[in-house]
Each structure stands twice: as C-alpha cells, then as structure tokens.
Amino acid sequence: xxxxxxxxxxxxxxxxxxxxxxxxxxxxxxxxxxxxxxxxxxxxxxxxxxxxxxxxxxxxxxxxxxxxxxxxxxxxxxxxxxxxxxxxxxxxxxxxxxxxxxxxxxxxxxxxxxxxxxxxxxxxxxxxxxxxxxxxxxxxxxxxxxxxxxxxxxxxxxxxxxxxxxxxxxxxxxx
Numbered sequence: 001x002x003x004x005x006x007x008x009x010x011x012x013x014x015x016x017x018x019x020x021x022x023x024x025x026x027x028x029x030x031x032x033x034x035x036x037x038x039x040x041x042x043x044x045x046x047x048x049x050x051x052x053x054x055x056x057x058x059x060x061x062x063x064x065x066x067x068x069x070x071x072x073x074x075x076x077x078x079x080x081x082x083x084x085x086x087x088x089x090x091x092x093x094x095x096x097x098x099x100x101x102x103x104x105x106x107x108x109x110x111x112x113x114x115x116x117x118x119x120x121x122x123x124x125x126x127x128x129x130x131x132x133x134x135x136x137x138x139x140x141x142x143x144x145x146x147x148x149x150x151x152x153x154x155x156x157x158x159x160x161x162x163x164x165x166x167x168x169x170x171x172x173x174x175x
Contacts, residue, residue: 010026012034012123013026014124016119020052021051027060031139052085073146088110103147134165
C-alpha cells in the first residue's frame with residue numbers, strides 16, 4: 001500500500017514479507033528523512049531475529065548522507081547477527097557507488113545489480129524537526145567501525161555530536 005509522500009522526490013519506502021525487509025530510497029536521503037526507517041527497520045531486526053535479508057533499492061537515490069549510510073551498516077550487522085542473512089544494496093546509482101567507494105564500503109557491503117521483486121511499500125513520513133543527536137551519533141559510530149578511513153573521516157563529527165549530546169542532558173539531580 002502506498003501512502004502520502006510518494007510524489008516527493010526525496011522519499012523512503014519500506015515494507016516486508018516472508019523474504020525479508022524491503023527499502024526503496026528515492027532522491028536525496030538525509031538524516032531527517034531516514035529516522036523513521038531507523039525506527040521501523042532496526043526495531044524490527046531487534047524484535048525478529050528471523051528476518052532472512054534486507055533489500056535496499058538505490059537505483060533512484062541521487063544522494064545519501066553519512067547518517068543514512070551508517071543506518072545501512074547497522075542494519076547489515078543486525079541481520080547478520082540475527083538470521084545470518086545480509087543487507088543487499090540493489091542497483092545503486094552512480095552517485096551512491098561513488099559515496100560508498102569514498103568511504104570504503106564497496107568491499108564491505110553486498111552490492112548487486114538486481115534483486116527480488118518488491119512487495120507493496122509504504123512511504124515513510126518525514127518527521128517534523130531535526131533528527132535526534134543520539135540517532136545521528138549512533139549511525140556515525142556504526143559507520144566508523146567499518147574502517148580506519150571512516151574513523152578518520154567522521155572523528156570530528158563524532159566528537160561534536162558527543163559534546164552536543166552531553167550539553168543536552170540535564171545536570172545530575174535535576175528533573
């Protein structure tokens with residue numbers, strides 16, 4: 001079933017069936033857009049360790065930020081740990097291939113030219129406001145664990161996010 005947001009060029013659609021969890025990313029995918037996917041996908045992988053695979057169609061994705069890429073890495077780790085399956089990046093666009101190459105993930109993530117037919121998908125609604133600092137930090141920590149190159153690229157951002165997160169917490173003994 002398709003819902004509101006499908007006409008938006010920057011959209012994430014998601015769904016599942018017995019074969020696994022399916023994601024289609026369209027347009028420019030940034031942290032604010034992928035937070036609902038984190039809630040739906042990672043929660044599902046934590047609740048159900050029998051999900052056999054995660055399929056992500058990147059053929060219409062023109063850009064993906066590091067938060068989205070970190071979310072993909074986290075999903076791959078969780079599906080491997082659960083069912084022993086994999087995350088499959090299907091038919092990534094040239095800009096996506098370039099981004100994955102720059103971060104050194106082409107050797108780590110499973111990239112394939114095609115995959116199974118997708119079930120009906122729902123458009124995930126973009127939340128109002130900015131994504132939570134903790135979510136962005138978690139995604140980058142996942143990404144930093146993939147290689148020394150990724151650690152170097154995102155170390156400063158991680159430090160800034162940790163400082164911001166610390167400043168957002170109420171002082172001890174208050175509330």
